[in-house]
Amino acid sequence: MWLKIPLRNLSRNFRRTALSLAIIGLGTAMTFVVFGFVYSSIDIIQNSLLGRYGNIQIARKPVWEENAKELSYPISSDALSELKDMLGRNPEVEKVSSQISFTGLLLSGNSSKPVKFVGIDTENEVVSYGDSIAKGEGLGASSNNSVLVGESLASELGVSPGGQIRLIVETEESGRTFGERIVAGLYTAQSEEVEKRQVYLPISSAQELVGNDVVGRLAIELRNRGSTDRVAGDLRENKEISSLSLGVRTWKQLSSFYKMLSNFFGLIFGFLVVVVSVLVFFIVLQVLTMSFLERIREVGTIRALGTRSGEVFRMFVSESFLLGMAGAVLGLVFGVLLAFGFNSLGINWTPPGSVEPVILTVKMGWANVWPPVLLSLVATVVSSFYPAYRTARTDIVETLRVEE
Amino acid sequence: MNEVNKAPCDNARDGFIRTEELTRVYEMGQEKIYGMDEVNFTLARGDFVVISGPSGSGKSTLLNLIGCIDQPTRGEVYLDGKPTSELSETERAAVRRERIGLIFQSFNLIPVLSAYENVEYPLLLQDADREKREDQVEELLRAVGLEEMKDRRPGALSGGQRQRVAIARALVGDPELVLADEPTANLDSKTGEKVMELMKELNEEFCVAFLVVTHDPLVSDYADRKIEILDGKLEKVKEGSK
Numbered sequence: 001m002w003l004k005i006p007l008r009n010l011s012r013n014f015r016r017t018a019l020s021l022a023i024i025g026l027g028t029a030m031t032f033v034v035f036g037f038v039y040s041s042i043d044i045i046q047n048s049l050l051g052r053y054g055n056i057q058i059a060r061k062p063v064w065e066e067n068a069k070e071l072s073y074p075i076s077s078d079a080l081s082e083l084k085d086m087l088g089r090n091p092e093v094e095k096v097s098s099q100i101s102f103t104g105l106l107l108s109g110n111s112s113k114p115v116k117f118v119g120i121d122t123e124n125e126v127v128s129y130g131d132s133i134a135k136g137e138g139l140g141a142s143s144n145n146s147v148l149v150g151e152s153l154a155s156e157l158g159v160s161p162g163g164q165i166r167l168i169v170e171t172e173e174s175g176r177t178f179g180e181r182i183v184a185g186l187y188t189a190q191s192e193e194v195e196k197r198q199v200y201l202p203i204s205s206a207q208e209l210v211g212n213d214v215v216g217r218l219a220i221e222l223r224n225r226g227s228t229d230r231v232a233g234d235l236r237e238n239k240e241i242s243s244l245s246l247g248v249r250t251w252k253q254l255s256s257f258y259k260m261l262s263n264f265f266g267l268i269f270g271f272l273v274v275v276v277s278v279l280v281f282f283i284v285l286q287v288l289t290m291s292f293l294e295r296i297r298e299v300g301t302i303r304a305l306g307t308r309s310g311e312v313f314r315m316f317v318s319e320s321f322l323l324g325m326a327g328a329v330l331g332l333v334f335g336v337l338l339a340f341g342f343n344s345l346g347i348n349w350t351p352p353g354s355v356e357p358v359i360l361t362v363k364m365g366w367a368n369v370w371p372p373v374l375l376s377l378v379a380t381v382v383s384s385f386y387p388a389y390r391t392a393r394t395d396i397v398e399t400l401r402v403e404e
Numbered sequence: 405m406n407e408v409n410k411a412p413c414d415n416a417r418d419g420f421i422r423t424e425e426l427t428r429v430y431e432m433g434q435e436k437i438y439g440m441d442e443v444n445f446t447l448a449r450g451d452f453v454v455i456s457g458p459s460g461s462g463k464s465t466l467l468n469l470i471g472c473i474d475q476p477t478r479g480e481v482y483l484d485g486k487p488t489s490e491l492s493e494t495e496r497a498a499v500r501r502e503r504i505g506l507i508f509q510s511f512n513l514i515p516v517l518s519a520y521e522n523v524e525y526p527l528l529l530q531d532a533d534r535e536k537r538e539d540q541v542e543e544l545l546r547a548v549g550l551e552e553m554k555d556r557r558p559g560a561l562s563g564g565q566r567q568r569v570a571i572a573r574a575l576v577g578d579p580e581l582v583l584a585d586e587p588t589a590n591l592d593s594k595t596g597e598k599v600m601e602l603m604k605e606l607n608e609e610f611c612v613a614f615l616v617v618t619h620d621p622l623v624s625d626y627a628d629r630k631i632e633i634l635d636g637k638l639e640k641v642k643e644g645s646k
Contacts, residue, residue: 004521005514008517012515297512298512298514300512301512301514302525303497304512305500305501305506305573306498306500306501306526306529307501308493308494309493309497396474397474400512
């Protein structure tokens with residue numbers, strides 16, 4: 001009965017219930033779509049950042065400072081093999097790859113460009129050398145004499161796959177070194193800056209250029225992205241790592257851009273949650289107040305029959321809970337339809353600083369189902385508290401005097 | 405109905421309800437209006453008492469005070485010798501739920517519930533089990549002649565049928581006292597008579613005390629005792645004819 005009465009009361013005034021459902025549903029659908037869009041964007045960014053940093057990196061701490069020269073803070077080959085052994089025994093680690101980077105010049109014909117050479121472990125790739133190979137081939141086991149150049153840089157230098165380029169590297173340890181390499185392929189990246197500046201080559205080839213077998217950092221890929229913080233914490237506690245004076249950082253710590261973006265999205269989330277909650281709260285408050293006051297005489301009757309005011313309050317709150325649930329379910333259905341519609345349009349957008357457009361999508365998953373449902377439910381139920389309390393506590397004699 | 409109420413009513417004049425100097429004052433700004441003015445009154449189990457008087461004389465106020473719906477400004481209502489003013493809000497609700505049945509002038513049925521569910525409602529408040537609820541609701545709907553219409557909602561019933569549902573609802577929780585406020589006011593004379601006969605029958609069969617407020621001379625004919633009330637004071641008490 002405690003559910004039957006609220007349920008039947010909802011079907012009593014169809015227009016009012018429909019209005020409430022429309023408001024709650026719209027709020028839910030809006031939140032679902034916006035959350036889905038933001039989650040989808042965050043996913044793209046996270047994947048891109050994981051491709052750039054791996055889940056976790058191990059290096060000497062100054063390496064992560066701006067304009068730091070990795071070669072000045074090397075990890076020796078002995079330390080590297082020790083670390084690789086230790087990480088190889090960790091069941092949560094999928095791949096480990098070493099990396100070294102240094103600056104130099106890339107020359108083709110009469111053109112030259114300052115670049116950052118990044119030596120990567122081509123056989124055990126964690127950090128990708130680009131989101132995709134646009135032309136030619138990637139780097140493989142037999143690519144010791146090859147480099148991978150960003151499409152934008154290749155266009156500036158006028159080089160193409162199969163072409164030859166010259167490299168000049170100057171280090172404190174080995175002075176100025178020259179080399180010649182073949183362009184294996186051209187890569188594209190989300191960031192134009194990366195495409196114009198970074199040149200990838202096998203780590204052995206990079207070590208040969210600088211005349212040293214050291215590496216600058218280790219990038220680790222985990223089997224599960226969600227365990228990044230925990231594994232990083234364990235590694236920080238690891239004695240071998242501390243004895244080598246090495247630091248451990250997660251991809252989130254390495255990307256200041258992600259921190260800014262998270263804060264920005266957090267702000268959007270917060271703003272949206274507040275706006276939707278306030279809208280749902282006040283509109284439903286008004287509708288429920290009207291609805292409850294219209295039934296004041298019935299409240300007087302059931303209280304005169306011996307229903308406690310707390311039970312009346314519970315009845316009204318149950319009604320708003322049912323209303324909130326129904327509105328949230330309708331909103332989700334509407335939101336999913338909207339998301340399908342939006343995703344089918346295939347709208348793409350090129351973010352500032354990027355060369356490749358990304359397809360804008362609305363992600364549909366549990367992560368963006370429960371927040372709008374919870375939001376609508378809480379806003380609706382909370383909005384019923386005051387009118388329910390006021391109606392339930394009204395003097396019985398007064399309520400019985402109200403004309404039908 | 406439980407055994408106590410089903411037992412033949414020996415009409416032991418035990419005065420299970422007694423009022424003492426019962427006073428209810430309403431304050432309208434500076435003005436004080438006496439809705440009830442030092443009323444002393446006793447009601448025994450199985451009594452059928454009719455209260456009459458002009459509008460605003462205090463009839464409904466007396467019902468509200470005795471029914472633990474309202475609280476006196478001064479004086480006391482004793483239920484089985486215990487002062488009701490000492491009861492908490494929850495205890496007063498329990499008294500209404502367990503011991504009192506109410507019949508309203510405008511029936512006051514819950515519109516979203518069927519006739520059956522309206523009658524069942526007080527039993528749900530009493531946490532009665534399903535079997536007991538079914539037995540008692542069916543029995544009372546049969547007693548008021550509405551067993552065929554049990555699934556209809558109040559909107560689909562005539563005034564007389566609604567009032568009969570209200571009577572069944574008032575009696576279903578095995579109350580010791582039924583308070584009826586103008587039970588025939590919204591009924592035609594023929595239906596009103598039927599309703600009164602039903603109430604009287606239930607009063608005699610189940611030994612339930614009835615305190616009926618009315619303007620209707622027809623209702624007064626059913627009373628064991630008639631009380632007239634004027635300006636919040638009891639004026640006359642007469643023994644009834646039926």
